[in-house]
Amino acid sequence: MTSLAERAHAAAVFINRTRAAHPHGPYRGEEHARTALRLAAALGLPIDQITTDMDWRRRRTQAGEPVLATATCPDTGQKYVFLARHPLYEDDAFELLGPCPQCAAPVPVAWVRHLGDLGDFLARPPLTDTDINRPGGVPETFADDSGHASACAYGDPC
Numbered sequence: 381m382t383s384l385a386e387r388a389h390a391a392a393v394f395i396n397r398t399r400a401a402h403p404h405g406p407y408r409g410e411e412h413a414r415t416a417l418r419l420a421a422a423l424g425l426p427i428d429q430i431t432t433d434m435d436w437r438r439r440r441t442q443a444g445e446p447v448l449a450t451a452t453c454p455d456t457g458q459k460y461v462f463l464a465r466h467p468l469y470e471d472d473a474f475e476l477l478g479p480c481p482q483c484a485a486p487v488p489v490a491w492v493r494h495l496g497d498l499g500d501f502l503a504r505p506p507l508t509d510t511d512i513n514r515p516g517g518v519p520e521t522f523a524d525d526s527g528h529a530s531a532c533a534y535g536d537p538c
């Protein structure tokens with residue numbers, strides 16, 4: 381077990397290295413690094429179990445573009461994909477992506493601020509149309525999310 385000071389130093393080094401080496405520039409690099417660190421802390425995982433990607437479906441082409449962060453369980457290899465819709469707002473919850481009950485595309489299915497939120501979601505049966513229509517059944521971003529297939533009844537109204 382490393383000390384808190386050592387882990388804090390490693391986190392700062394991780395941000396600086398990611399910022400310097402990110403293929404989309406230092407600002408995106410810092411957003412991705414900070415998002416990865418925040419998700420690792422929220423789930424109690426080491427940073428090497430988190431990867432990040434650009435979210436090409438939800439791009440805004442402005443500061444703070446959405447970041448996709450994938451957490452891999454070190455024991456089972458199971459992957460969970462989270463959306464940081466506004467990565468500059470570090471108080472925002474992550475949106476766990478999962479299959480839409482209608483189109484099966486990956487869309488926001490739960491808010492996750494910490495491990496307990498993920499545990500609550502995993503304890504539930506798979507989402508159904510009833511959940512979509514129930515207040516609090518899915519995040520409010522579900523209905524208009526750009527991740528839905530074009531033929532889905534839900535999705536970006538634009």
Ligand SMILES: [Zn+2]
Binds near residue numbers: 482484485487532
């Ligand atoms: Zn859908």
